[in-house]
Amino acid sequence: MDVCAPKIAVLGLGNLLFKDEGLGVVAMHYLRHNFRFSAALDFVDGGTLGINLLDYFHDYSHLLILDSLSTPSAEPGAVFRLPLTALQNLGDYRKTAHEIELLQALDMARLLGLNFELEVVAMIPQDIESVTFVLSEPVQAAMPLMADTAREVLANWGVQTHPIAQPLSAAKIAAHHHP
Amino acid sequence: MSSATKQKIVIDPVTRIEGHLRIEVELDEHNVVNQAWASGQLFRGIETILKGRDPRDTGLIAQRICGVCTNVHYRASISAVEQAYQIEIPRNAEIVRNLVSLALFVQDHLVHYYHLHSLDYVDVVSALSADPKLASEQAHDWHSHPYQCSQSDLAASQQKLTQFVQAGRLGLFANGYWGHSAYRFSAEQNLIHMHHYLEALRIQREISKAIAIFAGKTPHPQNLVVGGVTSVMDMLNPQRMNDYLFIIKDAREFIKRAYLPDMKMLVSAYRDSIKAGEGRGHGHFMSAGGYRLFNDQTLFAQGVVFGHQFDQLADFDPSQITEEAARSWYQDNEPRTPYDQTTEPHYTDLNDDGTLKTEGKYSWIKSPRYQGKAMEVGPAARMIIGYLRDAPLIKPYMDSFMQACELELIDFSSTIGRNAARAIEAELTCDAIFAFASELIENIKYYDETTWTRYVFEDLPSRAQGAGIFEVPRGTLAHFVRIDDAKVANYQAVVPTTWNASPKDGQNQPGPYEASLIGIRLADPQNPLEVLRVVHSFDPCLACAVHVIDAQGQALAEYRIQPKSL
Numbered sequence: 010m011d012v013c014a015p016k017i018a019v020l021g022l023g024n025l026l027f028k029d030e031g032l033g034v035v036a037m038h039y040l041r042h043n044f045r046f047s048a049a050l051d052f053v054d055g056g057t058l059g060i061n062l063l064d065y066f067h068d069y070s071h072l073l074i075l076d077s078l079s080t081p082s083a084e085p086g087a088v089f090r091l092p093l094t095a096l097q098n099l100g101d102y103r104k105t106a107h108e109i110e111l112l113q114a115l116d117m118a119r120l121l122g123l124n125f126e127l128e129v130v131a132m133i134p135q136d137i138e139s140v141t142f143v144l145s146e147p148v149q150a151a152m153p154l155m156a157d158t159a160r161e162v163l164a165n166w167g168v169q170t171h172p173i174a175q176p177l178s179a180a181k182i183a184a185h186h187h188p
Numbered sequence: 189m190s191s192a193t194k195q196k197i198v199i200d201p202v203t204r205i206e207g208h209l210r211i212e213v214e215l216d217e218h219n220v221v222n223q224a225w226a227s228g229q230l231f232r233g234i235e236t237i238l239k240g241r242d243p244r245d246t247g248l249i250a251q252r253i254c255g256v257c258t259n260v261h262y263r264a265s266i267s268a269v270e271q272a273y274q275i276e277i278p279r280n281a282e283i284v285r286n287l288v289s290l291a292l293f294v295q296d297h298l299v300h301y302y303h304l305h306s307l308d309y310v311d312v313v314s315a316l317s318a319d320p321k322l323a324s325e326q327a328h329d330w331h332s333h334p335y336q337c338s339q340s341d342l343a344a345s346q347q348k349l350t351q352f353v354q355a356g357r358l359g360l361f362a363n364g365y366w367g368h369s370a371y372r373f374s375a376e377q378n379l380i381h382m383h384h385y386l387e388a389l390r391i392q393r394e395i396s397k398a399i400a401i402f403a404g405k406t407p408h409p410q411n412l413v414v415g416g417v418t419s420v421m422d423m424l425n426p427q428r429m430n431d432y433l434f435i436i437k438d439a440r441e442f443i444k445r446a447y448l449p450d451m452k453m454l455v456s457a458y459r460d461s462i463k464a465g466e467g468r469g470h471g472h473f474m475s476a477g478g479y480r481l482f483n484d485q486t487l488f489a490q491g492v493v494f495g496h497q498f499d500q501l502a503d504f505d506p507s508q509i510t511e512e513a514a515r516s517w518y519q520d521n522e523p524r525t526p527y528d529q530t531t532e533p534h535y536t537d538l539n540d541d542g543t544l545k546t547e548g549k550y551s552w553i554k555s556p557r558y559q560g561k562a563m564e565v566g567p568a569a570r571m572i573i574g575y576l577r578d579a580p581l582i583k584p585y586m587d588s589f590m591q592a593c594e595l596e597l598i599d600f601s602s603t604i605g606r607n608a609a610r611a612i613e614a615e616l617t618c619d620a621i622f623a624f625a626s627e628l629i630e631n632i633k634y635y636d637e638t639t640w641t642r643y644v645f646e647d648l649p650s651r652a653q654g655a656g657i658f659e660v661p662r663g664t665l666a667h668f669v670r671i672d673d674a675k676v677a678n679y680q681a682v683v684p685t686t687w688n689a690s691p692k693d694g695q696n697q698p699g700p701y702e703a704s705l706i707g708i709r710l711a712d713p714q715n716p717l718e719v720l721r722v723v724h725s726f727d728p729c730l731a732c733a734v735h736v737i738d739a740q741g742q743a744l745a746e747y748r749i750q751p752k753s754l
Contacts, residue, residue, distance in 0.1 A: 026234060026252050056252060056407045060299055063389065064396050064406075088749040095747055097359075116360035117303075117389060120352050140237050158749045 015126075015166055017071040018051040019159070022058065022111070025187050028141050029085075029134030029148050033075040035179060036132070036155050038186045040075075043156065043176035047169035062114035063121075071126045071166050073159060076111065078131035085135035086147030088154050090162065093127050126166070130158045142187040144179060152179035195219075197716050198543060209689060209728055211719060212544050213705055219713055224698070224705035225546050226689045226723075228553035235531050238679040243269045243671050244414045244645065246679065250667065251408060253681060254729065257296075257660065258407055259288050259399065261681070264656035264667040266412045272654030272671055273414070278638040281416035283628045284423055286479055287432065288403045288411075289660065290487075290621050294439050295395040296661035296727070297567070297614040298447065301607065302381075302388040305724045308717060309454060310373060310381040313366045316350050318342075318379035326376050330449035335442055336387065337380065345383040365717045372457045380453070384446045391442050398435040401428050416640030423639065424632060433625055440618035443611070448589070451611040455593045458604045462595070467603025467722040469703040471496030472561045473569035474687075476504055476657045476664045479620065481581075482627045487620045488570050488659045489577035494561060498597060501576045506657055506666070511554045511682060514694035521694065523557065526668040526680040527653055551691040555699065556682050564700040565663025565687045566726060568600045571609040581623075585616045603704070606725040650674045662727050663687060688726045701726060 021037025024030045034054050041052045053065070055074075065072060078089055096115060115127070132155050135145035144152075160170045177185070195215045208229035213221045234253050238246055250265035251258040263285055270277060277285075320343040327337035353361070365371075373381065396406065402419050403409035411419040422428045455462065477490030490504040510523035519532040536549045544550040555562065563569075574582030575597060589612050590596070600609050631637075653670040663684030670678040690699035698706075701723055708718050 024252060026237060026249070054408060056258070057254075058407055060303060060392065061396055061407060063393055067393065082745065083748065089747045090749055091747050113360055119355075120348060120360065120386065121389060122348070140234060142237075154749060154751050 014048070015070045016051075016068070017048065017073070017163070017166060017168065018053055018065055018069045019073045019075065019163075020053045020055045020065060022055045022074060022076040024057050025142060026140060028136045028139045028143065029077060029145050030137040031142075031183075032077050032132055032134055032144060032148050032152075035144060035183045035186065036075040036130075036152060036159070039152055039177075039179055039182045040156050040159055042173075042182060044160065044170045044172055046163070048167070050163075050168065059110060060114060060117070062111060063117055063123075066114070066118040066123050066125055066127075069125060072128075073162050074111065074127065074129045074131075075155070075159060076129060076131045077134045077137065080133065083133050084147070085133050085145065086151035087133045088151055088158055089129075089131050089133075090158050091129040091131060096127075096129060128162045130155055130162060142183060144183050149179040149183075152182075195713060196543065197710075197713055197719070209723070210544070211701070211705070211723055212546070213708075213716070213719055215710065215713060219710045221705050221708045221710070221719070223546075224702040225544050225550060226553075226691060226699055226701040227544055227551040228689060235529075235679045235681065238676050241676050243272070243669065243674070243676055246669065246676060247412055247414075248408075248410070250679075250681065253683070257292070257662075257729065259292055259403055259409055260658060260660040260665055261667070262409060262412055263289060264658050264660075264665050264681070265669075266414055267656030267658070268654050268667040268669040269414050269656075269671075270654070271656060272652035272669055273643070273648045275415050275641055275643055277416045277641055280423065280628060280631055280636065281639050281641075282480070283624050283631075284402050284417045284419060284639070285412065286624050287621060287628075288399055288409075289658070290479070290617050290624070291395055291399045291432075291436065293617045293661045294436070294443070294614055294621075295392050295399070297610050297617075298388050298395075298439070298443075299392050300610065300661075300727045301447065301451075302385045303392075304727070305607070306381055306385060307361065308721045308724055309371065309457075310378050310385075311366055311368075311371045312349065312361045312378065312382055313353075314371070314373070314375045315378035315382045316346065316353065318346065318375035320346055320379065323376035323379045326374075327380050327449070330452050331445050333445055334380075334449060335384070335446035337383065337446075342379055342383050345386050346379055348386065349382055365715045368715055368717050369711045370717050370721075373453070377453055377457070381450055384442075384450055387442065387446065391439050394435045395439055398432045401432045413640070415643055416638075418639075420637070420639050423628065424637065429625065429629065433622070436618055436621050440615070443615050443618060447611050448615060451608055452589075452593055455595070455604060455608055462599050462602050462604045465598075465602055466708060467606070467704050467725060468601045469564050469700045470562065470698075471601055472558070472563045472700075473572055473601075474504060474558055474563035474565055474664060475570045475573040476506070476659055476666075477573075478657075478659050479624075481620075481623060485580060487579075487581050487617075489574045489579040489582070491573040491577060492558060492563070493569075493573065493576070496598060496601060498572070498576055501573065506655060508559045509556060509666070509682065510560075511556045511680070512693055513549075513554050515549055515691040516551050516554045517549050518554065523560075523694070526655075526666065526682055527670050527678060529554075529668075529678070529680045531680075553686055553689055553691060555690040555693040556687050557693060557697075560695070562690055562693070562697050562699050562703070563687055564726075565684050566606065567609040567613045567661075568606045569663065570659060571612055572597060572600055581616050581620055585612050603722050603725040610727070645674075648674075660684065662729055685726075685729050689728060701728075
């Protein structure tokens with residue numbers, strides 16, 4: 010495995026239809042558009058993949074996931090970098106639900122014995138209910154921080170990133186990349 | 189019964205695969221459900237974002253209604269616009285669309301049974317203590333050539349599970365009610381199921397690849413356009429078709445030699461529950477039919493049954509569909525056709541203790557009705573109606589299963605029956621896929637390579653309306669579009685879970701979930717496994733995809749990133 014070049018995907022998760030719910034997808038486009046990369050990366054609009062996340066765990070050696078995060082102790086726009094070990098302690102798997110989301114898909118991957126590196130860069134959303142393609146102010150403002158955090162993850166994986174001369178704002182990116 | 193003996197149980201969320209569903213039930217002194225309410229907990233109002241758009245673009249937005257069912261919403265949306273403009277698509281395009289939709293049936297049914305529902309019946313902890321040799325022998329009781337069920341296969345799966353559990357966290361399996369008295373499988377039967385749980389993970393992933401062959405980009409396909417499909421090169425390339433069929437063939441083997449035998453095992457273990465009609469609703473079933481075969485028959489038969497009156501099958505007529513919001517958090521209480529629906533929220537909140545205001549409005553889901561009745565949709569409805577219509581691709585499969593398990597048609601109207609219908613449908617869907625694939629290959633051989641019907645958008649009528657109505661894995665899906673001035677004037681999607689999870693209506697008629705829960709007895713009200721079994725048997729999926737990582741109650745401060753400039 011190590012003798013091969015890593016196969017890296019940047020996977021933006023969330024639903025673009027519901028304001029900040031889609032911030033992970035916007036962050037993926039923001040990163041893709043505003044930087045140049047020293048290695049070939051696959052950028053994926055993952056939408057609201059459930060069990061199909063397993064496809065990506067299977068096909069890539071390194072996965073950078075950009076997503077939204079719900080935690081009581083932080084304000085909208087707060088950015089977190091969560092390594093796999095942090096994720097494995099997350100979520101109390103509410104007793105009544107049989108849900109398959111990122112955390113469950115990771116467990117399934119563990120059960121199947123799949124090997125891959127994964128980190129999540131996530132941001133606290135403000136509004137995930139309004140039906141609009143426009144991101145909230147705090148989420149727009151924190152997008153550069155989210156991108157920089159994502160770049161640090163990529164740097165650890167040996168990928169250098171360089172800002173382009175005229176980057177687009179998060180608002181412009183969101184406006185360009187909805188269906 | 190005095191109110192002091194009443195006990196209320198709240199289950200929230202039942203599913204978060206797509207959105208939130210809350211169930212509240214009221215128990216009598218014998219722990220039997222005598223009242224039930226199903227509530228969708230998120231306002232979505234997706235339709236509002238489509239107003240004013242070019243009708244050719246609705247499909248790309250509507251597909252994002254659901255993260256799991258993108259393809260079927262995409263297709264229904266495009267078809268609604270095609271119907272509005274009376275554009276007939278070429279046969280090849282119809283078949284390519286069918287190959288994608290039907291592969292989704294197979295994938296959805298497998299994932300539903302093994303990964304979303306089976307743990308309501310399978311005790312994973314018990315599987316760890318099974319004897320793999322005995323389990324291998326027992327697997328042969330249910331099929332003469334069980335799918336990869338040798339002693340060493342089963343022991344390997346048991347080993348994987350043991351390692352997973354011993355790593356300290358049950359994780360994936362922590363949802364369950366291990367040791368609950370309602371579990372009936374032996375340790376060996378649990379191991380067989382868990383072994384297939386693992387195999388099904390692999391197969392469902394292969395089916396994703398099959399879908400991608402004709403749907404192009406996943407998860408957000410772009411292969412459909414008003415008038416046809418764009419995946420022309422994939423259709424013409426024999427290698428692509430071969431890859432697709434190879435995957436479906438493997439899935440078919442799994443269904444015939446693992447899924448169906450497992451279902452027979454379930455039916456056998458819960459025969460008394462089926463015969464007692466546990467989880468039976470009011471018996472109003474609906475199917476729009478569809479998936480036209482080469483001989484002008486259809487894979488699924490259309491029809492409507494009221495109150496289990498199987499001798500009075502009526503024709504399905506989409507003009508009989510209304511939606512109302514008398515008990516839903518919207519302003520307009522009156523039943524209206526979907527073309528004239530409004531989506532103005534009117535949230536009346538919960539009680540102070542966080543329970544539903546069950547006397548008033550209590551759900552974000554509307555109440556669709558057919559001739560004023562709440563209809564159950566999905567595999568059970570399709571299999572019952574197909575059987576009654578003598579549908580050539582349904583009747584023999586139903587007969588075979590019913591004979592093997594000594595079931596009658598009414599038995600499919602139950603919790604276990606819904607699951608059995610789904611497994612039978614998975615089998616016959618695979619076989620239908622081969623029929624459609626052969627027809628496509630024949631067409632191409634005789635140089636019919638058309639995939640798109642030409643039209644000039646500017647010449648189309650500026651006012652029109654149409655519906656795209658399809659049977660999809662969870663039931664009847666309908667998208668309705670009204671076009672004015674060549675723009676979308678109104679848009680409504682009535683999805684399968686809207687039918688099944690609908691709240692009561694102005695007449696106080698319960699929705700199918702609610703009706704099916706009445707009479708269920710709970711062994712332990714603190715662990716309401718029996719309620720989950722009923723609701724999960726419908727394959728709930730709310731049309732509202734949200735995927736926030738949930739870290740409630742976790743300390744994450746150490747992972748917080750601070751802006752450097754501050």
